Amino acid sequence: MGTTKPRPSGRASVAKVQSLPDKTFVIDNGAYTLKAGYAPDSAPPEDQSKALAACTEIPNAIVKTRGNKIYVGSQLNTHVTDWNEMMFRRPVEKGYIVNWEAQKEIWEHSFFDEKTVRSKDLRITDPEDTTLLLTEAPNALPALQKNADEIVMEEWGFGGYLRCVGPSMNAWNDVQSLFGDPIVQEANTTVSPKECLLVVDSGYSHTTVTPIYKGQPLQRAIRRLDLGGKHLTNYLKEMVSVRQYNMVDETYIMNEVKEAVCFVSNNFVGDMEQTWKGNRKRGLPDPSEGVMVDYVLPDPNAGKKGFMRPHDALLNAKKRKGGLSGASAEALSEDALVLGNERFAVPEILFTPSDIGMKQAGIPDIIMQSLSVLPTGLHPAFLANVLVVGGNALLPGFVDRLESELRQLASAECAVRVKCPQ
Structure with a gap:
């Protein structure tokens, strides 16, 4: 009859709990940009501005230019000058990471590869000595959460890992x-x-x-x-393409236009009446002059970025007539969008989605x-x-x-x- 081994004492049976690594790297993995950086050593941080400066914003996309060149993450800020007809590949859709192949490439390029990391303060040299805090959108599907956990730990093997709901971090x-x-x-x-x-x-x-x-x-x-910023940009693209130039393929440029000219109206009906062309037909003064602006489109050949300026009705009239006189050749050669009620009608859908048929x-x-x-x-x-x-x-x-x-x-x-x- 065999002898049984004595059971270990309760104290001995408890596994030794490992402490988390001292360094904590935070990634707020947004759909448009990701914000990342090392957390400060002390809480609350001794220098709030220094702690915020440690956070870096990186485009969360891979793009292909008209010349079939590929740019990843932070290269969009440093290498791209011509945004015309740019094709985007984004790993996040509807707020959730659904394309980990693309997301891994962006992370590797932004945080791990010594040759491509933009700043040494942003590089993760040893994941085993680092705790990763990764944010996610509320109510993520369990399958997507499991997929994220497996890839993060199997690909990089962080010493500590926490996935949390992004908005909850604001409470701290x-x-x-x-x-x-x-x-x-x-x-x-x-x-x-x-x-x-x-x-x-x-x-x-x-x-x-x-x-x-x-x-x-x-x-x-x-x-x-x-509804989010992507939908506002697409709505603006449609409005401008119907009324002026065809900008359907110019997503990046129209996003820049949106950020430069759009605002939320506190009196939507009143502002719409201001921009109504019927006032001009009846000989009334045109109150839309304060709302209408011109956005000069970028010219990559001349190295010029797009910019907003006050609306110049006289210049636009001269362009329509072939630029007879009184305007410089540079001004007449510019391509500009004239934006009136588009400026506030686009953001209005965040408050009244029924304007675009959403229930x-x-x-x-x-x-x-x-x-x-x-x-x-x-x-x-x-x-x-x-x-x-x-x-x-x-x-x-x-x-x-x-x-x-x-x-x-x-x-x-x-x-x-x-x-x-x-």
């Missing part, structure tokens, strides 16, 4: 000063998240509303609008839909702490319009504050 930032609230410093200097924060993330592929309670996203209250509510309404599933006692705290992030939040007038509409929808007892970090 210094949002108290942004909202003008008193900053309470804990005795042990431990960083605590904002207790209640409603994050509106309007990015390239979509817009999400995520209530954050003590640093944790409230999953059942998360709402999504399938979804606008951003203010989905915020109220999100709050409707939460206890009413939390509504005032969330409405008083609405944080908007993402590229669309930088459109002039976006914050004011959102705050104005939320005040109309919210209870009269609730204070509404909407802020955007600069």
